[in-house]
Amino acid sequence: MRGHHPTLLVGNRQAGTGLEAGLLQRLAGILDADLEIVAGHPEARQATSDWLATKPKPPPAAVIAGGGGGTLRALAEAVCEGSGQRHIRIGGLRLGSGNVIPKRYGIPRDAIAAAHQIKACLDAGSTHPCAVIQCQFGEANPRYGITMCGLGHFGRTSGDLVRFHERAGNLRRAAARVIPLERINDAEYLSSFLARMTVAALVPTSCELVSTDRRRFRLLAGVVLTRRDQDSLPYYLVPRYGRPITGTLNKGESLTLTLEDRRHTEFFLDEDPEQATRAITITAAGTLDFVA
Numbered sequence: 001m002r003g004h005h006p007t008l009l010v011g012n013r014q015a016g017t018g019l020e021a022g023l024l025q026r027l028a029g030i031l032d033a034d035l036e037i038v039a040g041h042p043e044a045r046q047a048t049s050d051w052l053a054t055k056p057k058p059p060p061a062a063v064i065a066g067g068g069g070g071t072l073r074a075l076a077e078a079v080c081e082g083s084g085q086r087h088i089r090i091g092g093l094r095l096g097s098g099n100v101i102p103k104r105y106g107i108p109r110d111a112i113a114a115a116h117q118i119k120a121c122l123d124a125g126s127t128h129p130c131a132v133i134q135c136q137f138g139e140a141n142p143r144y145g146i147t148m149c150g151l152g153h154f155g156r157t158s159g160d161l162v163r164f165h166e167r168a169g170n171l172r173r174a175a176a177r178v179i180p181l182e183r184i185n186d187a188e189y190l191s192s193f194l195a196r197m198t199v200a201a202l203v204p205t206s207c208e209l210v211s212t213d214r215r216r217f218r219l220l221a222g223v224v225l226t227r228r229d230q231d232s233l234p235y236y237l238v239p240r241y242g243r244p245i246t247g248t249l250n251k252g253e254s255l256t257l258t259l260e261d262r263r264h265t266e267f268f269l270d271e272d273p274e275q276a277t278r279a280i281t282i283t284a285a286g287t288l289d290f291v292a
Helices: 021-031 041-053 069-081 100-104 111-124 154-175 181-202
Strands: 007-012 034-038 062-067 089-094 127-137 143-145 148-152 209-211 216-225 233-239 245-249 254-259 264-269 272-277 279-291
Touching: 007 021, 007 041, 007 069, 021 034, 021 062, 021 111, 034 041, 041 062, 041 069, 062 069, 069 089, 069 100, 069 127, 069 143, 069 279, 089 100, 089 111, 111 279, 127 148, 127 264, 127 272, 143 264, 148 154, 148 233, 154 181, 154 216, 154 264, 154 272, 181 216, 216 254, 233 279, 245 254, 245 279, 272 279
Parallel strands: 007 034, 007 062, 062 089, 089 279
Antiparallel strands: 127 143, 127 279, 148 216, 148 264, 209 216, 209 254, 216 233, 233 245, 254 279, 264 272
């Protein structure tokens, strides 16, 4: 019963090509959830924090993202930032362009079918461990992700897409009428990455010079990933010259990349572009309970 399992649906009306309030209200009804309609990821994080602050620690509450990967990340951040809130369950509908985690755990693309499935999982207490990436950069407080951290030229692709969408949003919405938005998103990332690789080939210094505890090199591309039902994070760093560096961060372990030739660099955490200052430290921060 809902009285024992309070649930919040955070609907991001800016997700994908835009979400209608009527659909979000219908989904909240299926989930038997409170509904907060927001515009963007910062609002989603704040709405989740505010709602959680009103709930007692036990029994476990659940927060469900009505949006894409960025919206889901905003909810995960609110849970991770809250003191003692790791018992909160999280979930996500595939209503945005990037839906890696819900897809990984078998959430249907159809929103109505997905809401019914998530409700059944909530009632049954069915969850999977979802790894958390903690990222510290510059003077900022730690940030959190649950999909991946992109570095080097690959790490600049999310920012490229944000800038492209600002210029060509109408074209993207038109294309989404005939092509699934997730496929459009994949194609956009691939196009941006190929363009970035061309820049790296022509301008070597466009690759930031970084150092780790193992090597000093120009970073072409890198990624730190989460995996299904595991709390460890595999990472892959590709220098512009030389052999790739690979490894796995187990719970509590960190990887630090120090910037040697510039003060700032762009990277992404899940789908959100970020600006790092001086260094980026990535830590395997345990797991959250994902409803699936």
